[in-house]
Amino acid sequence: MQIQIIENKILNYIKNNKLIEQNDEILVGVSGGADSMMLINYLEKNKKRFEISIKIAHINHKMRSDAELDIIFVKNFADQNKIKFEVLECDIKQLAKEHKLSLEEAGRLARYNFFNSLANENTKIATAHNANDQAETVLMRFLRGSDVLGLSGISPKRQNIIRPILCITREEVEFYCSYYNIEYRTDYTNNLEIYTRNKIRHSLIPYITKNINANIMHTLVEHSKLYSEEEDFLSSYTQKLYHELIIKNSQSYEIKVERLKKEKPYIQKKLISKVISELKKSSYNITTNHLNSAVSLLNNQSGKSINLSEGVKILKTQHSLVVYLVKEPSELLIKPLFIGTNEFKNYVIILNFVKEFSKNFPNIYTKYVDYDKIKSGLKVRSKIKGDKIKTHLGTKTLKKIFIDEKIPINLRENIPIIVDGDEVVCIFNSRLNADYYITDKTQKILEIKIILGGANV
Incomplete structure (x- = not known):
């Protein structure tokens, strides 16, 4: 029976990736859409099996005139199931403008800041990303020139964030909702092709599926797993190298040039990428062009420098590459x-x-x-x-x-x-x-x- 296949797939995925443990408090991000309603229903149904407690967090992005109805819908579900409910209202357009982010980036920033503000050291934050989201993310990052880390896609678990339904497709999500008569709301902005992800979802992937590779979704997801395994190995080696080569100052990082030159170009880029991410203290869209430019400095004379995006600058000195942030005037x-x-x-x-x-x-x-x-x-x-x-x-x-x-x-x-x-x-x-x-x-x-x-x- 298909519903049992779906449920077993989720259960095995949770166990294999050690996403949920006994006595966990799970804070579930619930928008009211099919994915998040499917996830919260699954966790509510299985909370005794997992021996967990559940809370719901909802964000009103103030992007749609009917967003207030989402709040009412999710709150009603929480009340009916006696689940603690938290809501944040945030003007995403204003946030994007203030921080010079895309709307998608600003929404993500607001969500995780809100989730983390509600979490304690024993809390896990569950988001409802599915396999289609994974495929779209991998393709989008490939088109933007991401490295192996980017191409490994969305991780099943990152720090206290878990994605229990990353293993099932959007079609399986909808089947689950239909089978258990789970109601959900539809966000019409998901169909607007003014956003890059929506263009990939509604135009590019259907075109590739029809004309090039009928199994493109599966191909992208499987490749993300291969990249993830490769990334695990490289990250372990880079971490060891990091302790040997990096001098951390109050406002900059120094990378020892002569020692770094002994590494292969890919490892050089990997280490520089790690340093930039730590400097920014957040996710940073490091492209292949960024990393190629940074590595080219290794053989340049002292005093040469490059400016990357978001104020990141790298300076070549006699013995080091100095990575730091330049403030706007x-x-x-x-x-x-x-x-x-x-x-x-x-x-x-x-x-x-x-x-x-x-x-x-x-x-x-x-x-x-x-x-x-x-x-x-x-x-x-x-x-x-x-x-x-x-x-x-x-x-x-x-x-x-x-x-x-x-x-x-x-x-x-x-x-x-x-x-x-x-x-x-x-x-x-x-x-x-x-x-x-x-x-x-x-x-x-x-x-x-x-x-x-x-x-x-």
């Missing part, structure tokens, strides 16, 4: 400075009036200026293009100073620049503008002490 801080303690990024800046100072033992982290020469009031900011400072030998650009003092490019953006209007007064760990020097005529001496991470270094 709009993110650069400009803050007024006051007498007393001020904070700027990872620095503490202390301003005090003093009666005297020693010229014989200058502290590079402390500057002394003639207070009466300040015209507009002191502020602190990051460097901007074209910054200059007047020295006793003439005017010099900050770029030239940083090069002369061998300050890595990735660190320059965060160095505090003290300014008086448009005039650079002083630079952390470096120069003081000659126009602000203390002289015999100075009446008030202002001490500027710049501290990194709460202590002089």
Whole structure:
């Protein structure tokens, strides 16, 4: 009987992948569609067998005028079955705009942030991805140039997230719903081909099925399993390599170049991909072109760099590849400075009036200026293009100073620049503008002490 085949397939998949264990608390993401209603019904029906408790989480993406009906529908199911119900209303369009994401990416971000906010250390989050979703994901990532990790598709289990019905097709989901008379809602936006996934689902895969490979869905799913096995082996090796080659700093990662050169190009790319993902602290769409560009830096001269998407930059130095994030100009801080303690990024800046100072033992982290020469009031900011400072030998650009003092490019953006209007007064760990020097005529001496991470270094 087909229903028994489907149920046994799910049960074996859960057991083989160790998705559910005794006493688990399962938080199920339920949209009200066929997939999630099938999943919640299956778990509710089998909760005594698995010895688990269940909760429901629902998100209103505010993308459709009838979305409120989804909330009512899912809540009614939860109430009828005495299941705890949580709901979040989130403007996905606004979220996508604020974070410069696609609507699909923003929806995913909102969902998992919400799920994790409801979860505790003993909670597993169950999502209703099926085999069709897997095939679509693999094909979409292939077309975008993903690596083996991307082509391995959706994992049955990732950290506390489980996908119990990833083993069955959409047709089997619908059969299950029909057999048990499970009601569900239909989201009309799933049929709109303005989204990439919908184009693949409704146009590309049907075309391939009809004209090229009648079993394309099965082919894609089976290949995802092969890629997943390959990925497991490569990840294990890369993790070992990671501990040998990586130096993690507060705002960047350094990869030892000479040791990395000894590895095959694919392993080089794999390690760089891992570093970028850790730097971003989230999923990152790393393409083959990104990785080829990064590997090409290994044989370039020091000072060469590449910009990837989402602010990721890789710099070649004499001994390392430095991977870091570049902030957009709009993110650069400009803050007024006051007498007393001020904070700027990872620095503490202390301003005090003093009666005297020693010229014989200058502290590079402390500057002394003639207070009466300040015209507009002191502020602190990051460097901007074209910054200059007047020295006793003439005017010099900050770029030239940083090069002369061998300050890595990735660190320059965060160095505090003290300014008086448009005039650079002083630079952390470096120069003081000659126009602000203390002289015999100075009446008030202002001490500027710049501290990194709460202590002089």
